[in-house]
Amino acid sequence: MKPEKISLDEYYPCPRCKRGQLKAIVLTEAFGCDRCNQIFGLSEENFTLEQLSTSYPYKKAWQWTGSMWRDDSRGIDSTYLPAAILVVLLPLLLLWLPASMSLPRGPGMVLWSLMTGFLLVIPALMFWFTLRQRR
Structure with missing residues (x-):
């Protein structure tokens, strides 16, 4: 409108x-x-x-x-939330992914892969819920 x-x-x-x-x-x-x-x-x-x-x-x-x-407000979440998620998530992924790839294949590899997936999904869900709440 x-x-x-x-x-x-x-x-x-x-x-x-x-x-x-x-x-x-x-x-x-x-x-x-x-x-x-x-x-x-x-x-x-x-x-x-x-x-x-x-x-x-x-x-x-x-x-x-x-x-x-x-x-029509320009609040803190519209500018700082994506940057905050990136600042927290990027170092974790840069440390986590090489560690998960160096493990031998087996049950440990599956566990590390699941943990990496959760590290990606949880902040994405938080970001989605925050944007959805604003509407």
């Missing part, structure tokens, strides 16, 4: 508490929620709503699609 321009003349549901209603604050380009008292500002030619009163280092942002808010 394409984002729609946010108008200061309309009322919108609060993207944070989902129960309140956003109302324009007089003489500003900002909205306030009548339930949770959060303050939101407009940015990017009135297509994005940002939460202003927060101590969180990454600003929460939303875009209006005409019927609901779409999360």
